[in-house]
Amino acid sequence: MSDVTQSPGSVRGFSLVEGPLIEPVGVIAGGDAREAIAEGAALAIDGGRFAFTLCRILEAGPRTALVPAAALASWCAGRDAATRALIAERLERLAAPRSSFAGIALDRARLMGVVNVTPDSFSDGGQRATEAAAIAHGRALAQAGAAFIDVGGESTRPGAAPTPPDVERDRVVPVIEALAADGIVVSVDTRRASVMAAALAAGARIVNDITALAGDPAALALVAGSDAAVVLMHMQGTPATMQLAPRYDDVAREVHHFLAARVEACIEAGIAARRIAVDPGIGFGKTAGHNATLLRRLALLHSLGYPVLLGVSRKSFIAALSAGEPATDRLAGTIAAIAGAASQGAHIHRVHDVREAAQALAVLRATIVPEGAPEGAPEGA
Numbered sequence: 471m472s473d474v475t476q477s478p479g480s481v482r483g484f485s486l487v488e489g490p491l492i493e494p495v496g497v498i499a500g501g502d503a504r505e506a507i508a509e510g511a512a513l514a515i516d517g518g519r520f521a522f523t524l525c526r527i528l529e530a531g532p533r534t535a536l537v538p539a540a541a542l543a544s545w546c547a548g549r550d551a552a553t554r555a556l557i558a559e560r561l562e563r564l565a566a567p568r569s570s571f572a573g574i575a576l577d578r579a580r581l582m583g584v585v586n587v588t589p590d591s592f593s594d595g596g597q598r599a600t601e602a603a604a605i606a607h608g609r610a611l612a613q614a615g616a617a618f619i620d621v622g623g624e625s626t627r628p629g630a631a632p633t634p635p636d637v638e639r640d641r642v643v644p645v646i647e648a649l650a651a652d653g654i655v656v657s658v659d660t661r662r663a664s665v666m667a668a669a670l671a672a673g674a675r676i677v678n679d680i681t682a683l684a685g686d687p688a689a690l691a692l693v694a695g696s697d698a699a700v701v702l703m704h705m706q707g708t709p710a711t712m713q714l715a716p717r718y719d720d721v722a723r724e725v726h727h728f729l730a731a732r733v734e735a736c737i738e739a740g741i742a743a744r745r746i747a748v749d750p751g752i753g754f755g756k757t758a759g760h761n762a763t764l765l766r767r768l769a770l771l772h773s774l775g776y777p778v779l780l781g782v783s784r785k786s787f788i789a790a791l792s793a794g795e796p797a798t799d800r801l802a803g804t805i806a807a808i809a810g811a812a813s814q815g816a817h818i819h820r821v822h823d824v825r826e827a828a829q830a831l832a833v834l835r836a837t838i839v840p841e842g843a844p845e846g847a848p849e850g851a
Contacts, residue, residue, distance in 0.1 A: 486730035486774060490529040490553065491723065492560045494522030494769040495536070497814050499838045513539045515772050517567030520815040522769065528723060563775030568817060571747055571777045572655055572675045572699040574617045579812045579831050582618040582657065582820040583611030584783065587641040588625045605648045612654050615828035618676065620820060621645050622659030626680055628713040639668045646672040663688035670696055680705050680754060682732040694740040701747045701779050702732045706755025713755070721760045722767040725750050730774060747777040747818065758790035765807060769814045781820035782807040805830045813838060
């Protein structure tokens, strides 16, 4: 089976936004996944690191069908040739291994540490606003276990006003230069092409864009002309407006379709598929209910065939689902959301509290990969 994340375009010419979709249900990991696949009781996700025992077929409109993975071939047998070919393409994308991102192996869940060089970010505004403090914090996060460090110079919290591009650039470039010089894989969190260009020149290897390279007309061509990896995120509205009245008919399907369209735009622009990851944008134009649904149905994004990055750290939906805690008191909810997402195969977790998240993932790996798994086998989270 081909690794679709290493190949441009969509398999056999299908568009990623064509239906029906396959939503994995009953996701299992590690040795259990490999055994179930071998026995024909489950179908593979990500090279067999994960598998699904059931799937929900999402057809046009509200029609769905819950089908055991072992019976999917029988379900397809009653469909027309085009539908059978499309389902085969979906399964190929689901099964393809996501081997690496920006040079970091994705054999287990990885952490992306957050460095906000801003005075007004929602969770830690002002704490690392100076160059020295931000650099020291980035180094500490890398030492604590972050495979990537995400440096941002503009707050995109709900209701935030735009930061002038020159101010944003001046905030992030010295920090990126210092961290990249240490050999750290640095991501720049920006929606502006001019800041992307400066960050890449300073040594950043990833562009993490909340607009999925759609917010700045120059962004798509800029990234395509570089060798940078890119994280495409979904957002409804803008930071200033996104939480006023977000609405969806089916949030999971609509986020999938948006990301599929942006992936196709990137491929068409010349960005190699191996350079792309997707992010459902938790908290960006979503209610607490929307966020909970996206986390519960996160496995739907695997049908795109790209690494999944998730940012739940300290976000307000945790407080909305709990007791209204401030951002600094949302660690337990953050860990719960990370554990659930990692159990569904999320590849990268963008977090503030790297040491605590690393501990949680270590325990999760030990408990969801059964004892006796082959030595050197892929870890389950």
